[in-house]
Amino acid sequence: MNNGKIPLLQVVNLKKHFVSGSRLSGKQVLTAVDGISFEIYRGETFGLVGESGCGKTTAGRTICRLYNPTDGQLIFDNIDITNMSEKELKPIRRRMQMIFQDPYASLNTRMTITDIIAEGIDTHKLLTGIERENRIYELLEVVGLKREHASRYPHEFSGGQRQRIGIARSLAVNPDLIICDEPISALDVSIQAQIVNMLEDLQKEFGLTYLFIAHDLSMVRHISDRIGVMYLGKLVEVSDCDELYTNPLHPYTQSLLSSIPIPNPRENSKKKRIILEGDITSPINPKPGCRFAPRCRYAQDICRQVTPELRELGEGHTVACHLVEEIKKGFNHESD
Amino acid sequence: MRKEDFEFVDSSLKQDKEQIRTSLTYWKDAWRRLKQNRLALVGLIAIILITLIAIFGPLFTAHTYREQDNDKINTTPALDIYQIDDGLFVYVSRQYRLFIVSEDGVLGDLLVNTETNVNLRYKTYEYNGEEITLDYSYKFSDDPEYKDIDFTFTYKDVETFEKHKTVLNKTYPFGTDQLGRDVMTRVFYGARISLTVALVATLVNLFIGVAYGAISGLEGGKVDNTMMRIVDIINSIPLLLYVILLMVMIDNRGLWTIIITLGSVYWVGMARLVRGQVLSLKNQEFVLAARMLGVSKGKTITKHLIPNALGPIIVSMTMMIPTAVFTESFLSFIGLGISAPTASWGTLANDALGGLELFPYQLFFPSLAIAITMLAFNFLGDGLRTALDPRLRKG
Numbered sequence: 001m002n003n004g005k006i007p008l009l010q011v012v013n014l015k016k017h018f019v020s021g022s023r024l025s026g027k028q029v030l031t032a033v034d035g036i037s038f039e040i041y042r043g044e045t046f047g048l049v050g051e052s053g054c055g056k057t058t059a060g061r062t063i064c065r066l067y068n069p070t071d072g073q074l075i076f077d078n079i080d081i082t083n084m085s086e087k088e089l090k091p092i093r094r095r096m097q098m099i100f101q102d103p104y105a106s107l108n109t110r111m112t113i114t115d116i117i118a119e120g121i122d123t124h125k126l127l128t129g130i131e132r133e134n135r136i137y138e139l140l141e142v143v144g145l146k147r148e149h150a151s152r153y154p155h156e157f158s159g160g161q162r163q164r165i166g167i168a169r170s171l172a173v174n175p176d177l178i179i180c181d182e183p184i185s186a187l188d189v190s191i192q193a194q195i196v197n198m199l200e201d202l203q204k205e206f207g208l209t210y211l212f213i214a215h216d217l218s219m220v221r222h223i224s225d226r227i228g229v230m231y232l233g234k235l236v237e238v239s240d241c242d243e244l245y246t247n248p249l250h251p252y253t254q255s256l257l258s259s260i261p262i263p264n265p266r267e268n269s270k271k272k273r274i275i276l277e278g279d280i281t282s283p284i285n286p287k288p289g290c291r292f293a294p295r296c297r298y299a300q301d302i303c304r305q306v307t308p309e310l311r312e313l314g315e316g317h318t319v320a321c322h323l324v325e326e327i328k329k330g331f332n333h334e335s336d
Numbered sequence: 337m338r339k340e341d342f343e344f345v346d347s348s349l350k351q352d353k354e355q356i357r358t359s360l361t362y363w364k365d366a367w368r369r370l371k372q373n374r375l376a377l378v379g380l381i382a383i384i385l386i387t388l389i390a391i392f393g394p395l396f397t398a399h400t401y402r403e404q405d406n407d408k409i410n411t412t413p414a415l416d417i418y419q420i421d422d423g424l425f426v427y428v429s430r431q432y433r434l435f436i437v438s439e440d441g442v443l444g445d446l447l448v449n450t451e452t453n454v455n456l457r458y459k460t461y462e463y464n465g466e467e468i469t470l471d472y473s474y475k476f477s478d479d480p481e482y483k484d485i486d487f488t489f490t491y492k493d494v495e496t497f498e499k500h501k502t503v504l505n506k507t508y509p510f511g512t513d514q515l516g517r518d519v520m521t522r523v524f525y526g527a528r529i530s531l532t533v534a535l536v537a538t539l540v541n542l543f544i545g546v547a548y549g550a551i552s553g554l555e556g557g558k559v560d561n562t563m564m565r566i567v568d569i570i571n572s573i574p575l576l577l578y579v580i581l582l583m584v585m586i587d588n589r590g591l592w593t594i595i596i597t598l599g600s601v602y603w604v605g606m607a608r609l610v611r612g613q614v615l616s617l618k619n620q621e622f623v624l625a626a627r628m629l630g631v632s633k634g635k636t637i638t639k640h641l642i643p644n645a646l647g648p649i650i651v652s653m654t655m656m657i658p659t660a661v662f663t664e665s666f667l668s669f670i671g672l673g674i675s676a677p678t679a680s681w682g683t684l685a686n687d688a689l690g691g692l693e694l695f696p697y698q699l700f701f702p703s704l705a706i707a708i709t710m711l712a713f714n715f716l717g718d719g720l721r722t723a724l725d726p727r728l729r730k731g
């Protein structure tokens with residue numbers, strides 16, 4: 001699916017480490033993101049999935065340079081933005097926006113909806129006066145809110161409505177790429193589908209590209225074209241959406257998929273549920289080896305000694321596991 | 337789970353039907369809490385009254401703060417009056433100046449002292465060609481028979497022993513000082529000066545502290561480290577000592593000198609507070625959203641950080657005002673503050689020191705004013721602290 005297309009965003013071996021402690025008390029390095037690489041093509045949605053705490057938010061924020069990368073390269077539309085200063089970034093920022101997880105923390109409660117949505121317009125001096133006002137009404141309607149809402153304050157809105165306001169704010173600057181950091185996780189289940197559908201409609205309408213972060217594979221399947229599965233700061237599997245769901249290769253992906261309830265109960269009974277044992281390992285001062293090893297039921301000695309790299313095992317399907325081939329046989333065998 | 341499973345909502349139904357949370361705005365909620373705190377309300381009302389008195393008080397008194405009446409020096413707020421003839425009342429000051437006074441306490445003329453006999457302890461005065469003799473020897477007599485008698489007056493050969501009554505001084509409700517100036521007007525006027533100094537100095541502190549703290553917190557890293565070490569150094573100097581040294585060095589001690597001195601020193605606490613607030617706010621999603629939109633650091637500070645840290649800033653400011661009132665009074669009291677004839681509460685207290693034993697009221701009124709003001713601001717500050725504390729804002 002990527003043949004010949006130019007990626008809008010290239011993430012190359014991106015690392016983000018948080019260093020804490022002093023030289024005296026002993027430095028602690030938290031490898032929140034530890035060398036992830038993927039591309040996002042224009043108009044597609046790349047889903048980034050992983051358990052809470054695996055570094056998705058950090059990855060998203062490092063990609064849009066809210067955090068400075070520890071290592072690696074970020075190329076946005078053929079421009080290397082890895083080491084750009086805040087000033088150089090300003091025009092890039094207009095093209096790369098973010099939708100946040102917590103609708104209660106992502107809006108400044110001391111500003112009116114107009115001022116919140118117009119902040120980008122004003123900062124980049126896109127429109128003024130009546131045009132600005134009309135644009136805000138237009139944006140409110142685009143995200144399913146009303147003109148009358150413009151002069152209100154965030155506290156008068158529900159979580160879902162606040163998320164819509166956040167979306168309108170990011171749309172205001174006509175971005176190309178929107179990083180959606182778990183935009184529906186904090187919302188009521190009944191609202192989640194509405195927001196996802198709206199994001200899809202907006203994508204079609206404005207030709208947007210999404211990096212869609214979620215902690216649950218069921219949330220991203222609907223919207224994603226391709227999916228990357230993250231475990232403790234590393235990508236363990238990247239694949240086309242359908243391929244990933246039908247043919248998961250990494251043991252972690254398999255366990256994630258097995259925990260999704262299936263609408264058809266008969267189908268469900270066929271599938272074995274894989275329950276992960278053991279605790280998620282700490283991302284502080286990690287040892288070499290596969291990070292999933294302590295919880296992996298296939299783990300061998302090699303897993304604990306050598307860090308597995310992403311390998312391509314089929315078109316656009318990459319996996320970081322030493323034993324994929326063996327497991328594949330076993331897995332198919334099991335499900336027979 | 338397939339794509340179709342999500343399509344159960346028609347896009348015309350995009351408006352969600354979630355219950356809108358009926359939450360009060362921050363300030364309404366804070367006001368509701370403040371109103372429940374009686375002490376804070378008392379403080380607030382007292383502050384409003386003091387402010388009104390400071391602004392309008394000097395306009396409505398019959399005297400000005402610098403107007404001297406050389407006759408009526410050191411008259412007390414309460415007058416012991418003696419009726420020496422039908423409808424003729426006199427008041428004798430503690431310095432044996434004799435005044436004609438009306439029955440309800442309006443001070444009349446000072447009578448001319450014609451003779452003083454220190455040995456026999458009497459004085460004579462002239463009134464309408466007649467002589468009034470004031471015998472104050474009883475005051476010094478050890479005889480228990482006379483212990484209730486302070487003075488006797490002899491007028492037209494009639495001797496008066498007994499005090500008629502004690503009335504409030506209608507002409508000078510708080511009395512007069514050693515130069516015959518109205519203490520009440522001076523206290524009201526002193527409120528103007530003291531509050532102006534405190535308020536402006538606090539605003540200067542606020543401005544420096546907020547800007548310094550916000551920049552330090554937002555920049556983080558090395559900048560933050562350096563800026564905070566400077567704060568630590570300033571904080572390790574006893575500030576009062578520093579202020580005293582500064583005031584001693586400055587010759588021209590006017591209103592502005594003291595404002596700038598106080599204003600330039602006490603911002604350290606505010607800077608720390610604002611930095612802490614900024615540190616906790618700067619990684620919140622709405623601030624990150626602003627960064628994503630390319631909003632400049634200055635705008636981020638003024639539009640996002642400060643408005644959201646306003647609660648603690650206001651509390652701290654409310655607590656800073658009484659400190660400034662006190663420091664200004666203290667400096668003026670030790671003679672390093674505002675110079676005459678401008679009067680602050682501290683200067684008034686200082687002026688009163690000389691005659692403290694005879695005229696304690698001259699110290700009492702300015703001290704009372706200082707005490708009430710400090711208490712009022714502290715009550716209000718405490719109330720605001722609880723009203724604006726986000727941890728207590730659950731109910």
Ligand SMILES: Nc1ncnc2c1ncn2[C@@H]1O[C@H](COP(=O)(O)OP(=O)(O)O)[C@@H](O)[C@H]1O
Nearest residue numbers: 018030032051052053054055056057058059283
């Ligand atoms: N600013 C930070 N400083 C230090 N550690 C952080 C910071 N942000 C996140 N982390 C740590 O990085 C890891 C990944 O966090 P995060 O990216 O928020 O995960 P996710 O979004 O997948 O839940 C966590 O262990 C978290 O504690």
Ligand code: SF4
Nearest residue numbers: 290293296303321322
């Ligand atoms: S490398 Fe080993 S431990 Fe890691 S997922 Fe594969 S089999 Fe499991």
Ligand SMILES: [Mg+2]
Nearest residue numbers: 056057058182
């Ligand atoms: Mg997250």
